[in-house]
Amino acid sequence: MKRLLIVVDYQNDFVDGALGFEGAELLDERIARKIDEYREAGDDIAFTFDTHHKNYLETQEGQKLPIPHCIEGTAGHGLYGQVATKQEEVDTAFYKPTFGSVALFERLVRRQSIADGLGTQPFASIELVGLVSNMCVLSNAVIARTACPNVPIIVDASCTAAPDPATNEKALDIMEGLQIEVINR
Secondary structure, eight states: OOOEEEEEOOBHHHHTSTTOOTTGGGHHHHHHHHHHHHHHTTOEEEEEEEOBOGGGGOOOTTSOOOOOOSBTTSGGGSBOHHHHTTOOTTSEEEEESSSSOHHHHHHHHHHHHHHHHHTSOSOSOEEEEEEOIIIIIHHHHHHHHHHSTTSOEEEEEEEEEOSSHHHHHHHHHHHHHTTOEEEOO
16 A cells, blocks of 8 residues: 655745745655655655745735745745655645645545545555744644544654744644654654
8 A cells, every 4th residue: 555745835936935934944854765765666756835826925915925935837846955856747736725634634535435436545645844833834734633533644753843942843843743643843
């Protein structure tokens, strides 16, 4: 049975762009190695992309404007570093306008439904890596846990981070509390 690796939003704007932070670049080699490991084993790999359009900053008076980031068609939207060279045509890509991917949830629910009909599990495990631990990684880990309740969900702490290390640790604590296995902590 195959495993699934989900690389969450390891995009230029979250590493060294508009919302980049010190230390995010250090994950590049680790995530790239993990992608190679999964690829060599014949497992499935998916990528999520935080995706906004140029007009998403239009807002009504008085509302707080977000920092422009991951605008579709810009360099900031692309994958960062070595990880950018690892995405292949066979990999699934999910483009999402917010923290969690609805399309990822729907795909996992379909896979779970098919597996239920066969009396098996859709994946041996689902592992998440990428950015940012307390937002998109956490949200998509919860999505995976919800869609595939009996599949081990794993987050590699050495392959995720947040701008504030204390917030990162809290996010990892929360995920462990949701029966998500946090490794390499």
